[in-house]
Amino acid sequence: MYSQEQMLYFSTNLLDWYHTHKRDLPWRRSKNPYYIWISEVMLQQTRVDTVIPYFHRFIDQFPTVEALATAPEENVLKAWEGLGYYSRARNLQNAVREVHERYGGIVPQTKEEISSLKGVGPYTSGAVLSIAYNKPEPAVDGNVMRVLSRYFLIEEDIMKPATRTRMEKLARELILEGTASDFNQALMELGAMVCTPRSPHCLTCPVMAHCSAREAGMEEALPIKKKAKPPRPELRAVALIEGTGENEGKWLIRQRPQEGLLARMWELPHVAWEPEGWLSDEENKDVLRKALADQEQIIIQPGEWFMDTEHIFSHIVWKMKVFRAKLTSLSHPTNGGEWIPFHYRWVGPDELQQYAFPNVFIRIMKEWQESNE
Incomplete structure (x- = not known):
């Protein structure tokens, strides 16, 4: 379907460019498959600059x-805090446990074995096998699909499984013998640094001369x-x-x-929030007080509105109103005072490192600290 000249030109020029222009990234300094695996999981849906310090701390x-x-x-969740998509961290640890128990701590070198691990899909398996073990396996992510779509003028929806399958087959055919590790990294690098989603840097692209999308004026489409x-x-x-007495300066978390x-x-x-929209501040506080009492047996005295914020997931976004409050009672009193169920804790700023929080709650507590300085 594609000429051998076009394919060979792409592979050789891409590799030459990569050997000269590749970034010095910490996971590229080692062929350790465990490190490469960690980096690939972290890099899913996260920018390289964000990942680098997390990667260093995680492997330390x-x-x-x-x-x-x-x-x-x-x-593990605490070390992952801030990267989001926490199921990635859980799946990674579960898969690593399988490697520890079933393979003696050695990351598998076959597609069948590594693909059987929890949370390891076609991209991750291809990336680890090719980069760490130089196996001729494709590693097709969003960057790679963008590059291939443009260079080969593939006008198919990349969200469709059939399109991904086609691109995996094409990427496999582009790998020259013995170059899988560098080729896949070069392809990812080109997508990240040159063939970008918007305003691609075509004039500095090593494969511009035979790019079908550029010839057709469709590189941005x-x-x-x-x-x-x-x-x-x-x-x-x-x-x-907010705590009082011996818990002064602390917050109740669950x-x-x-x-x-x-x-x-x-x-x-x-x-x-059960109402269809936000009410007045006084009504909002009353609904919050009643809901916590009904659902959690937490009796609070709501105070002033503190801030609005949001937390974005892939499928939902929490639109949040935050109210300061004092605790009146929590669950059932005992002779020793208030009984705190196992899933509640009073924590202060110096104790936050002991608990893994979604970023939005860290943000709220930091705002509280700054407002009280």
């Missing part, structure tokens, strides 16, 4: 397969990508419950359920 804390496999999950549904908005009212969204992470108490 969990330098080996065994270290990550045997670490408490809360430590490709790739074809069906727009995903925007995340569904959900209103949430948050209680920033742990989320064992399963589901943000499982086992910590957060400020909050409730899904």
